[in-house]
Amino acid sequence: MKSYEKLLLENKAWAKEKVTDDPEYFSRLVNLQTPEFLWIGCSDSRVPANEITGTQPGEIFVHRNIANMVVNTDLNLLSVLSYAVETLKVKHIIVCGHYGCGGVKAAMTNHNLGIINKWLRNIKDVHRFHRAEVDSIQHEDQRLNRMIELNVMEQVMNLAKTSIVQKAWKHNNMPHLHGWVYDLHDGIINPVFEMAAGTHIDPIYEFDDL
């Protein structure tokens, strides 16, 4: 059997199990999508949003990219954010990084990685903003992991800079923003940063006509 064929077999077994446990399982989900959470996570295969949070299909709206970035020219991210906030009206947005993230690690080197350079440049900017703190950490792994926490914090702040989030804050007092970092070693999520709806941000980023 080819490796991908196993996936299809497992899928059939999973669907059968779901219906056996709960005959209405799929008919309920087909008619309704009301997730309370938007998850912006790393593409890393070891950090599956539903599995590590014990949530089911239908509970989390998910966007994943290399190093869980919120880039203000990324149409993909902005489309997901707009739909999640304006249509699904999620109550919480979670940016979840993970310690040891290869994307952040690569951004802290001078390697030329081709097209990925352009994506990693956004992480290099985070390093530059926090250079004094990051570069004062002697231990290499600790330095990387602090950068990963700071990157999550900056991506949460990038969410707050969008007109999408500011408009929702003004009119609905939602969503609340959370920055988390997952630890691959023990499976535990470490909350590192929060912005409640309506938190004041640097005024240069505030829009006055929302």
Ligand code: CO
């Ligand atoms: Co990663």
